[in-house]
Amino acid sequence: MNVGKICQCRxxxxxxxxxxxxxxxxxxxxxxxxxVVVAPEPAGELLRPIGVLTDRDIxxxxxxxxxxxxxxxxxxxxxxxxxTIGESDSIGNALxxxxxxxxxxxxxxxxxxxxxxxxxxxxVIDALAGEIASVAGAIRNERNIEGVLRA
Numbered sequence: 601m602n603v604g605k606i607c608q609c610r611x612x613x614x615x616x617x618x619x620x621x622x623x624x625x626x627x628x629x630x631x632x633x634x635x636v637v638v639a640p641e642p643a644g645e646l647l648r649p650i651g652v653l654t655d656r657d658i659x660x661x662x663x664x665x666x667x668x669x670x671x672x673x674x675x676x677x678x679x680x681x682x683x684t685i686g687e688s689d690s691i692g693n694a695l696x697x698x699x700x701x702x703x704x705x706x707x708x709x710x711x712x713x714x715x716x717x718x719x720x721x722x723x724v725i726d727a728l729a730g731e732i733a734s735v736a737g738a739i740r741n742e743r744n745i746e747g748v749l750r751a
Contacts, residue, residue: 603694604687606727607708607717613638613647616675620662623674627655636707637678638715646714649707651678684709687716691727694719 612630614623616637627633637651653674661677662669685694685706694706698721708717 601691601727601731602687603685603689603691603706603708603719604716606691606723607687607719608723609717611636611707611715611718613715614653614674615639616650616673616678618674620658620669620672620674620677623653624655624658624669634705634718634720635674636682636715636718637674641712641714646712648713649682649684649709649715651675651680652682652705652707653678682707685719686711691724695724 612626612632612634613636614626616639623635627635633655635653636649637653638647639650640646641648651674657677657679658669661667662672683697683701683703683706685697685708687708687710698704698706705718705720707715708719710716
């Protein structure tokens, strides 16, 4: 199974120039703690991830330092080197990358580098739980069929 099949295909995005107070409000309204900062491609509607921003970034970088959030933009505190993964990459590759980088979410990009979604550990757990349920169902069916055939 590949990342593109299980990722959230409607990621919440912001622009680097968006005011931080607007960004924080969006996080609250959308019930998310992770945003992808995007820039439009010259061709038009495609968005390229240029950074990521978490609620933790806001707390550690702004609140804990008692900085005025009204004076900042998303671009001022975003991580400018987002780790991304391709939509055709495997879940195993995504997990290895997440573990190596110590992160729980990855922007998912298409062949052209445009944002197509966000993969979270929750998405991976849901997919793996489904696979495990299929294995359990196969074992259960094997027992049932054998019971019928040998009765």
